[in-house]
Amino acid sequence: MSQNTEFTLAELMIVAASEAWRDNGEVLASGIGVIPRLGASLAKLTHSPELLMTDSEAYLVSEPIPLGPRGDYVPKFEGYMGFDRVFECVWGGKRHAMIGPTQIDRWGQTNLSCVGGDYSKPKSAILGVRGLPGNSINHINSFFVPAHNSRTFVAGEVDMVSGVGFKDERWEKGVRRDLMDIRRIVTNLCVLDFEGPARACRVRSLHPGVSFEEVQESTGFPLLKADNLGETVHPTAEQLEIIRRLDPHNARGAQLKGNPPGIRAAA
Amino acid sequence: MLNKQLTAAEVVARLRDGMTIGIGGWGPRRKPMAIVREILRSNLKDLTIVAYGGPEVGMLCAAGKVKKLIFGFATMDAIPLEPYYRKAREAGLLELMELDEGMFEWGLRAAGMRLPFLPTRCGLATDVVKYNPELKTIQSPYADGEVLLAMPALKLDVALVHVNAADRLGNTLITSPDPFFDNLFARAADACYVSAERVEEKFALTGDQARFNTFERYLVTGVVHAPGGAHPTSCGPEYGWDLGHLKKYNASAAEEGGWEAYTKEFVACTEAEYQARNGGLEAIGKLPMPIF
Numbered sequence: 001m002s003q004n005t006e007f008t009l010a011e012l013m014i015v016a017a018s019e020a021w022r023d024n025g026e027v028l029a030s031g032i033g034v035i036p037r038l039g040a041s042l043a044k045l046t047h048s049p050e051l052l053m054t055d056s057e058a059y060l061v062s063e064p065i066p067l068g069p070r071g072d073y074v075p076k077f078e079g080y081m082g083f084d085r086v087f088e089c090v091w092g093g094k095r096h097a098m099i100g101p102t103q104i105d106r107w108g109q110t111n112l113s114c115v116g117g118d119y120s121k122p123k124s125a126i127l128g129v130r131g132l133p134g135n136s137i138n139h140i141n142s143f144f145v146p147a148h149n150s151r152t153f154v155a156g157e158v159d160m161v162s163g164v165g166f167k168d169e170r171w172e173k174g175v176r177r178d179l180m181d182i183r184r185i186v187t188n189l190c191v192l193d194f195e196g197p198a199r200a201c202r203v204r205s206l207h208p209g210v211s212f213e214e215v216q217e218s219t220g221f222p223l224l225k226a227d228n229l230g231e232t233v234h235p236t237a238e239q240l241e242i243i244r245r246l247d248p249h250n251a252r253g254a255q256l257k258g259n260p261p262g263i264r265a266a267a
Numbered sequence: 268m269l270n271k272q273l274t275a276a277e278v279v280a281r282l283r284d285g286m287t288i289g290i291g292g293w294g295p296r297r298k299p300m301a302i303v304r305e306i307l308r309s310n311l312k313d314l315t316i317v318a319y320g321g322p323e324v325g326m327l328c329a330a331g332k333v334k335k336l337i338f339g340f341a342t343m344d345a346i347p348l349e350p351y352y353r354k355a356r357e358a359g360l361l362e363l364m365e366l367d368e369g370m371f372e373w374g375l376r377a378a379g380m381r382l383p384f385l386p387t388r389c390g391l392a393t394d395v396v397k398y399n400p401e402l403k404t405i406q407s408p409y410a411d412g413e414v415l416l417a418m419p420a421l422k423l424d425v426a427l428v429h430v431n432a433a434d435r436l437g438n439t440l441i442t443s444p445d446p447f448f449d450n451l452f453a454r455a456a457d458a459c460y461v462s463a464e465r466v467e468e469k470f471a472l473t474g475d476q477a478r479f480n481t482f483e484r485y486l487v488t489g490v491v492h493a494p495g496g497a498h499p500t501s502c503g504p505e506y507g508w509d510l511g512h513l514k515k516y517n518a519s520a521a522e523e524g525g526w527e528a529y530t531k532e533f534v535a536c537t538e539a540e541y542q543a544r545n546g547g548l549e550a551i552g553k554l555p556m557p558i559f
Contacts, residue, residue: 056559058444067559069558082446087372091387091388113365114356120363121358122356125348127348128320128338128340129340129365129366129395130339131367132393133370133389133391133393134388134389134390137389137391138388160394161393161397174406174413175404
């Protein structure tokens with residue numbers, strides 16, 4: 001396969017995101033936001049055709065739907081999945097969602113509710129916990145972080161624990177922890193996982209031109225290096241072609257500030 | 268013959284200060300906005316609002332109607348953050364019961380089934396439990412002994428939902444792609460008022476049409492004929508949300524006296540005037556469905 005040097009960081013992240021759904025089996029792939037959605041779509045069209053996917057409204061589709069106005073493209077429905085059934089799917093554990101939380105901590109706990117100040121009078125109110133408590137305790141989750149910094153990867157705990165993580169003290173005796181699973185965090189600098197000793201957070205791969213030290217400096221808690229820490233795999237020509245077809249209006253180009261290239265120019 | 272038809276003003280006249288009011292729909296989708304606007308025009312106060320929140324939550328907060336909010340989120344989707352909800356929360360003006368979306372559903376289900384609670388894992392090991400100290404856990408009485416969260420029933424005084432069609436007996440049809448959890452709101456409430464795009468004397472449906480009936484007419488207390496009544500939220504398949512209006516509403520929150528100006532233009536008027544100020548009912552009916 002031909003080697004590509006012409007790809008954007010967003011495209012590199014889409015390919016990295018798609019890897020999160022590899023070998024998940026027949027589960028609902030929910031990528032929330034442009035890059036996660038394109039990642040899930042790419043996964044379904046390449047290595048994991050068994051994934052289920054919706055049209056982001058209420059129907060199951062057999063082929064990922066292109067983003068934005070799509071001309072005469074007609075969605076290929078294969079079933080129905082309103083929110084009622086999404087919740088049933090969540091509680092049954094047959095889903096892997098990738099979302100972009102406002103904060104993440106060293107235990108993989110996430111926050112979408114509010115930041116700073118006091119809970120009853122926060123500095124900034126965000127969305128609310130949404131489905132994070134239920135998603136996180138019931139099925140596989142991955143995260144997406146477009147701007148990797150210590151405001152997102154916080155020192156200490158997130159301000160409002162909305163999604164569960166690996167912090168022992170949070171788990172009352174008798175509560176089932178075995179249904180939760182955090183797989184990957186795809187950021188603009190690297191790919192992380194929680195597969196270190198005692199589920200410590202590790203850098204799994206670095207994006208081209210990014211150093212481990214830079215990632216560590218941009219993170220509010222200590223990181224480990226995965227044993228086989230390498231460079232994030234570059235998109236292939238085939239993957240890029242699929243991404244361009246799925247995103248004909250280049251929504252991905254607006255997801256990262258300045259739409260930087262995938263291979264960072266030497267300083 | 269049974270005739271449950273009321274005006275939005277008659278519905279609001281039946282509401283009382285301090286009531287717990289559930290509002291159907293989801294974010295900026297199929298919200299009973301004509302009735303919400305009537306609440307905004309009223310003197311009602313100290314309400315507990317229970318909703319998968321969209322702009323109705325922000326508007327009721329901005330108007331000072333909300334004492335307590337029971338919710339999982341407040342969003343306008345295409346505009347992710349709801350500005351007036353944020354203002355109210357950041358000012359410390361709201362009592363909150365912030366729940367996972369599924370816990371919220373479970374609470375409505377429990378209320379509809381006249382149960383004190385339903386067990387779930389959702390919410391455990393998060394701050395949802397910390398900030399809602401009334402939430403208790405319960406141990407499974409079976410061999411597994413698992414500790415679960417006992418989600419209390421979310422009993423509503425009143426539910427307000429917007430449907431595609433209704434008849435005067437209180438039969439309803441939701442033909443939108445997703446009925447959301449409106450059936451659960453109706454079941455959880457002592458009284459449910461529906462607004463409807465179309466109201467007929469009495470339905471005569473085919474079997475295929477009847478499948479869009481998601482809750483029984485004995486749950487429906489009143490029916491309001493409100494064409495365009497979900498505007499500026501969407502009411503698929505009839506019309507999409509009015510992004511222009513939502514943007515204007517959103518921008519008003521950042522302006523000095525913004526809510527007052529919004530109110531003057533879009534609340535202090537009749538529904539017919541409201542529609543005229545949004546291009547007319549015909550234009551509302553042509554708002555395109557959002558593309559995802």
